[in-house]
Amino acid sequence: GAVVSQHPSWVICKSGTSVKIECRSLDFQATTMFWYRQFPKQSLMLMATSNEGSKATYEQGVEKDKFLINHASLTLSTLTVTSAHPEDSSFYICSASRALGLASLEQYFGPGTRLTVT
Amino acid sequence: AQKVTQAQTEISVVEKEDVTLDCVYETRDTTYYLFWYKQPPSGELVFLIRRNSFDEQNEISGRYSWNFQKSTSSFNFTITASQVVDSAVYFCALDNDYKLSFGAGTTVTVRA
Numbered sequence: 127g128a129v130v131s132q133h134p135s136w137v138i139c140k141s142g143t144s145v146k147i148e149c150r151s152l153d154f155q156a157t158t159m160f161w162y163r164q165f166p167k168q169s170l171m172l173m174a175t176s177n178e179g180s181k182a183t184y185e186q187g188v189e190k191d192k193f194l195i196n197h198a199s200l201t202l203s204t205l206t207v208t209s210a211h212p213e214d215s216s217f218y219i220c221s222a223s224r225a226l227g228l229a230s231l232e233q234y235f236g237p238g239t240r241l242t243v244t
Numbered sequence: 245a246q247k248v249t250q251a252q253t254e255i256s257v258v259e260k261e262d263v264t265l266d267c268v269y270e271t272r273d274t275t276y277y278l279f280w281y282k283q284p285p286s287g288e289l290v291f292l293i294r295r296n297s298f299d300e301q302n303e304i305s306g307r308y309s310w311n312f313q314k315s316t317s318s319f320n321f322t323i324t325a326s327q328v329v330d331s332a333v334y335f336c337a338l339d340n341d342y343k344l345s346f347g348a349g350t351t352v353t354v355r356a
Contacts, residue, residue, distance in 0.1 A: 158342070169335065169346045170289075217287060221344075233344060235281075235289040 129153055130222045132236035139210055139243055147205045147239045149220030155200035156222035160233065161193075164217040176203055210243040217241075246271050248338050250347035257326055258355050265321045265350045267336030273297075276340035278319045280310065283349070284332040292334075295319065326354045 129152040139145050149159060158177050162170040174195050176182035182195035192214075194206040203222075207214055217240050221233040247270040257263050269278065280292040293303065295312055303310045307324045323330050331354045336347040 160344075169348045170344075171346075172343060175343070219287075219289065232294075233339075235291075237286075237288040240287070 128232075128234040130220065130234045130236040132218075132220055132239050134239060135237060136240040137242070139241070141211055141243055142209055144206055144208045145210055145241060147207075147218055147220075147241075149203045149205070149222065149236050151201045151222035151234070154222070154224060154234075156203075156224060157200070158223045159197055159203040160221045160223065161195060161203075161205050162219045162221070164219060164238075166217075170219060173205075207241065210241070212243045215241055215243045246338050246340065246345045248336050248345050248347035250336055250350050252350045253348070254351045254353070256353045256355065259328060260325050263323050263326050263330075263352060263354075265323075265334050265336070265352070267319045267321065267347060269317050269319065269336070269338045271317075271338060271340060273340045276338060278312070279337040279339065279344070280319075280321050281335045281337065282332045283335060289335075292321075323352070326352075328354050328356050330354050 131150045133148045137145055160175050161173045163173050164170045172185050173188045174182045174184045176195050176197035178197050178200050184190045192208055197203040217238050219238045220236045223233045249268045251266055255263055276297045278295045282290040282292055293310055300312050300314055309322045311320045333349045333351050335349045337344045
């Protein structure tokens with residue numbers, strides 16, 4: 127159980143276009159979903175936290191108008207990179223979570239989406 | 245603020261050697277969770293272990309073992325008798341307040 131999918135697994139787009147990445151929890155309802163970005167040979171950096179039906183909370187330094195997050199249901203969250211530029215090329219990873227206990231959520235990670243902007 | 249430090253950037257060993265990955269964390273909270281993840285070349289994160297701050301027992305799972313020392317804020321990970329398939333990037337992470345903070349990762353290369 128606790129499978130999370132991402133689509134697409136990789137995408138190449140031209141500079142200035144927008145790209146949508148989907149994150150789905152396949153066998154459970156996710157109260158919260160997280161979006162991370164990982165540049166080559168670097169760690170995962172949290173971009174934003176989204177709860178179903180409410181606006182996402184963005185980490186400091188992440189442009190909310192550029193990285194649009196929609197969490198319309200308990201099993202689907204989407205990240206749209208608007209007006210993508212080469213510097214947005216990265217590995218985007220989502221996680222879906224459900225409450226684990228005090229002070230923590232059990233996060234299940236998707237396989238990631240590799241975005242290349244040319 | 246939370247912080248996770250993995251001082252070792254890269255470790256290279258020969259197959260069957262043991263390898264220990266260090267993880268030191270900082271948090272002001274008394275309740276928190278610690279994690280280790282493996283990221284093979286495919287990129288998908290593989291969950292290895294979760295430990296809460298109230299459980300300091302060491303854990304062994306096959307060739308993997310973890311040593312949690314609250315007094316030194318460390319949560320070290322040992323792979324015994326390493327294999328080529330263990331080659332990956334390993335991340336230590338700290339979770340409290342419902343967010344994961346990842347360390348920089350340690351790249352482990354196991355040579356045949």
